[in-house]
Amino acid sequence: MRYVIEVGTVIPAQPPTNEDKMTLYIYATDNMTLVARINGETERACEKVASERFGDSDTYGWTYAPAFGAADGVQPGEDVEDIDA
Incomplete structure (x- = not known):
């Protein structure tokens, strides 16, 4: 998709949607199991x-790209906490 915007055009600010939020995945470093997801507007x-x-950092690690199911990727957890930043 391409947008063409003329010089001097004012584009109204749009409120962020859930699609605009990013997710940071927190995992236990000993077994690579997901423990939390943090959703926020910015990194x-x-x-x-x-x-x-x-x-x-010895107990927990974090990533924006968990690679679920891949070798050495983060494994799904059972009681994953969802947190809003």
């Missing part, structure tokens, strides 16, 4: 919550 917002809630 900065997601990573701030991740740092506050899951700051121990």
